Amino acid sequence: MxxxxxxxxxxxxxxxxxxxxxxxxxxxxxxxxxxxxxxxxRHVVMGRWVIIGWLLGLAVGKMAVNAEMGMMGIFADHNQGAMVMTPLMLIAYVSGTYMDRRKARRTALPLVHAANNVLLLGVALYQVYTGWPIVENFLLN
Ligand code: HEM
Ligand code: HEM
Known part of the structure; x- marks a missing residue:
């Protein structure tokens, strides 16, 4: 689990x-x-799967910590990273879906989408950085 x-x-x-x-x-x-x-x-299909996968994974992580330790939010920095990712994931999904449904020549919205998602990738890397010590201390021990 x-x-x-x-x-x-x-x-x-x-x-x-x-x-x-x-x-x-x-x-x-x-x-x-x-x-x-x-x-x-492919960008739209895989982009959707990435956002859905991260959100599902977030829920699984929360449930696993709750089942194992009887409470949530124990791994403070890792948990905060997830809380920062959540609105960024929603912005990625909503802006991407909008641009896919209403195709048009745009400059600003694709740039907002791109900047948001670069930030999102950065926080996901922070999650690797803060998640690995949990694996080492609780899963491999
Ligand atoms: C990719 C590298 C990642 C690693 C190695 C990692 C590792 C872990 C581990 C070992 C746990 C403890 C529970 C369990 O083992 O199921 C955990 C909890 C959690 N993870 Fe991750 N994680 C990663 C990425 C992410 C991402 C991308 C998110 C958010 C989208 C996330 C959100 C959470 C949350 C919310 C918890 C529960 C924290 C708590 O309630 O204290 N993790 N993670
Ligand atoms: C981790 C997830 C994602 C990343 C890293 C990402 C990244 C990017 C980047 C860098 C661009 C170029 C923007 C520009 O030209 O300034 C872009 C464009 C686009 N993305 Fe995403 N994206 C992600 C998720 C999504 C999702 C979930 C959707 C749709 C549901 C989507 C739909 C689009 C569309 C339609 C464009 C073209 C917009 C246009 O030029 O009119 N993206 N994306």
Whole structure:
């Protein structure tokens, strides 16, 4: 039970870097004038799965800590990282879905989406950094 969360979140985080790589191609063609193709459909499908996966993983982590220790929010820095990620995940999903449903030439919203998601990836890396000591101390011991 305790292993589900770290393994799931690690896999999803790797997937997020692929989604970011796809998004970067859009950034290059839209803002830098580079002639590169953007796999729109794959970015949207995988982007959705990444957000859903992280949210599911968050719930599994909370439930695992509650089942094992009888309360939640024990791992303060890791828990706070998740609380910062939550609104960023919602912004990523809502802005992405909006741009997918109503296709148009835009500058500001894709940039907001990109900046939000770079921040999101940064906090996900912070989760790796704060989550690994929990694995070492509680799962491997
Ligand atoms: C970890 C998740 C995600 C990352 C890292 C990410 C990253 C990016 C980046 C860097 C761009 C280029 C923005 C620009 O040109 O300035 C982009 C564009 C886009 N993203 Fe995402 N994204 C994510 C999730 C999503 C999701 C969940 C959706 C849809 C449900 C989505 C839909 C789109 C669309 C439609 C565009 C093109 C917007 C346009 O140029 O009009 N993205 N994304
Ligand atoms: C990718 C590397 C990550 C690792 C190695 C990791 C590791 C862990 C571990 C070992 C636990 C204890 C419970 C359990 O084992 O199931 C935990 C709890 C938790 N994790 Fe992660 N995690 C990672 C990423 C994430 C991400 C991306 C999020 C948020 C989206 C997150 C949110 C949480 C939350 C909310 C808890 C419960 C904390 C508490 O109530 O004290 N984790 N994590």
């Amino acid at each position: 305790l292993w589900i969360h770290p393994i799931l979140q690690a896999l999803v985080t790797i997937g997020a870097f692929y989604v970011f790589y796809l998004g970067l191609q859009r950034f290059r063609s839209a803002h830098l004038g580079h002639r590169v193709p953007f796999n729109w459909k």
